[in-house]
Amino acid sequence: MSAVDGIATDVTLRIYGASELGVLSQTAPGAAHPRVEYVGGEVFVGLDHRDGNTPVTQGETEGADAGFRDAVRSATSAAGDTPVEGASSLVISEEALAAAVLLDPSRLAGAGLSGAPVAFPYARDRVIIVGADDDTAIARVLDIAEQLYEAEQPLVSAHPIVLTEDGWAPFPWRERLPELEMRFERVLRLFSVRAYDVQTAALQRPDVHIAPAKIQVLESGVTTTFAAWPQGTATLLPVVDNVIIADPAGTLSVATMAEFLDAAGDAVIRTGLSPARYFVPGDEPDASKA
Structure with missing residues (x-):
């Protein structure tokens, strides 16, 4: 059996930020580098083997692009249901579920968000989704970013992404929320x-x-x-x-x-x-x- 055969039942979704992948390009380059799919902004999703908590690598999936994508789809389906019905904001603390929402935004269809979904992928166990028009909720999300920084836990990205017709894209907070610019800038610098x-x-x-x-x-x-x-x-x-x-x-x-x-x-x-x-x-x- 090849490295990709049966991978769909062996793995779980893993969230990566661009900065972590940049470090891994030095510490785990080439074939040892995690294989990932781009989501938007600075966010990527890959796969981890359940048994050893190790990443599915580029070397492991070389020449098996279709198999890798099939494994990602299978892991997305296996992540479970997204409890969003009527929710005005979501704080997702389960990494696989957060990754599934980012990969399959149709899971947000029942949410009661005010405006287009905006995802703040601050940490693997803290992906927060609010509506683009909910200024109060966005301000609260910035508070959470500072708390995560102070807790000294691994961080993913300070750059929010908004759902568009073409998928996730950088959220233009400077134009949309000029009154929060100083707070956004502080969080960007902390991260x-x-x-x-x-x-x-x-x-x-x-x-x-x-x-x-x-x-x-x-x-x-x-x-x-x-x-x-x-x-x-x-x-x-x-x-x-x-x-x-x-x-x-x-x-x-x-x-x-x-x-x-x-x-x-x-x-x-x-x-x-x-x-x-x-x-x-x-x-x-x-x-x-x-």
């Missing part, structure tokens, strides 16, 4: 820092400084992010609001990310990492001191 924390641990190497992203709340209440660059040191720098530059004499200066990149020019290279980072080269060794 970004958490994603960079996970990436930093996965990228550790002796010859390059992996700069962590940090949170700073300004006196105005605005939440920003920053990272430090030890000048002259080869560094992988996260995308943040501000870069603190420490020169060898110990003097500190601050530049916005855009200012830093403009000043560095072609010397700084955007990597293919996800979350995105820039490689900042170090100083060339001084031959006179060799």
Whole structure:
């Protein structure tokens, strides 16, 4: 029996965020990488073997695209019923059920949402769905995002997705909810820092400084992010609001990310990492001191 034969009865649905898949591209590349289907925004769904809680991988399903899709459909059907009748909002704490709703939005047909369904895929055990026109519910969802961040549990994505005629798409909250912009921006930065924390641990190497992203709340209440660059040191720098530059004499200066990149020019290279980072080269060794 091949690796794909019988897979439909062996698996359960698994939710992935783009940042986790980016880390896995470093720690489990190629054939070891999870096989996933794209949902929308930063969200993907794959399969886990029930017996070992291990992902169904690209190597495992190579040349068996139809078999993989059949297994996803079977696992979606097996996820159970979605209790949505008349509900004005949904908090789905069972991962397989949440994934099934994302893959098969027709499950939401009986819900009493105010406007198009908007999914907030914050964590595997916390996918929240509210109506696009329910401003009060959306504000409450942002509270939950902060609670999940403070709980230090694994996160999926801070980017909400809305159901359209063509499937799930990024929810345009800046245009729809300008009064909540500061709160959305804060949640995006909290989740970004958490994603960079996970990436930093996965990228550790002796010859390059992996700069962590940090949170700073300004006196105005605005939440920003920053990272430090030890000048002259080869560094992988996260995308943040501000870069603190420490020169060898110990003097500190601050530049916005855009200012830093403009000043560095072609010397700084955007990597293919996800979350995105820039490689900042170090100083060339001084031959006179060799």
